[in-house]
Amino acid sequence: MxxxxxxxxxxxxxxxxxxxxxxxxxxxxIRTGRASAAMFQGITVEYYGAPTPLNQLASLQFPEARTVIVTPYDKTAMSATETALRESDLGVNPTNNGDTLRVVLPALxxxxxxxxxxxxxxxxxxxxxxxxxxxxxxxxxxxxxxxxxxxxxxxxxxxxxxxxxxxxxxxxxxxxxxxxxxxxxxxx
Missing domain, CATH: 1.10.132.20 (Ribosome-recycling factor)
Structure with missing residues (x-):
């Protein structure tokens, strides 16, 4: 050859x-029964007019199989982060407690x-x-x-x-x- x-x-x-x-x-x-960081990779947040990947704006913690705690590094980005999560294709409705967003993934x-x-x-x-x-x-x-x-x-x-x-x-x-x-x- x-x-x-x-x-x-x-x-x-x-x-x-x-x-x-x-x-x-x-x-x-693609979501399975467990929460994973990969599920959040495609989510972007409108941060100071620029689309920014969620993993650059917030930390993700997984205390339970279907629960994710999202903690924005900058508290001013809380509402934009909440909106981005709500509008994502994950089908979730985050709960805002002031410091963190609690995301409970519904059972499939x-x-x-x-x-x-x-x-x-x-x-x-x-x-x-x-x-x-x-x-x-x-x-x-x-x-x-x-x-x-x-x-x-x-x-x-x-x-x-x-x-x-x-x-x-x-x-x-x-x-x-x-x-x-x-x-x-x-x-x-």
Whole structure:
């Protein structure tokens, strides 16, 4: 295999690896029965006119499985933090006691679990699409090398076969992560 095809495959592999990591990160943000810091990663608070991530404005404590105590570092950001939590897709209504916000996550209903499974499947499909996009770009680059005469057709076919194997491997990783998340969501 020439250096050109090896570098194309290596580039495709690194992009696919990143895609799998991003997909797994998105899965952690999907709520299960327990509260976790990952659930709050996507929440931004309007702080002095700038959208600021919640984890930069407040500390999160988890005294119980479904309870979160949010303590803003700056007390002037309390109402903005409360609003951001209320408007988030977590479906929570924080209780303000002056110094902290107490967030009790509601128990997941069967319908809500199904919604989260659908969301996980959507994110998994987005990951698969991104992996196939990386495969398409790499395939075009290999075909260009063959067309330009930089590599032979046999070598191009071999590289495409390796690319397909790589694609299959990474799509299986996304599917495995999805299966784990579905099991986690369906466990009461």
């Amino acid at each position: 020439s250096d050109d095809t090896a570098s194309i495959l290596k580039d495709a592999q690194s992009k696919m690896t990143k895609t799998v990591e991003v997909t797994k990160d998105e899965f952690t943000a 209903t069967e319908e809500r679990r199904r919604d989260y499974v659908k969301l996980a499947r959507t994110k998994a499909e987005d990951g698969r699409i991104a992996i196939r996009g990386s495969r398409g770009n790499a395939k075009k680059a290999i075909e260009k090398l063959v067309k330009d005469g930089e590599i032979g057709e046999d070598e191009g076919a071999r590289a495409e076969k390796d690319l397909e194997a790589l694609t299959k491997k990474f799509i299986e990783q996304v599917d495995e992560a999805l299966a784990l998340k579905e099991t986690e969501l369906e466990t009461v």
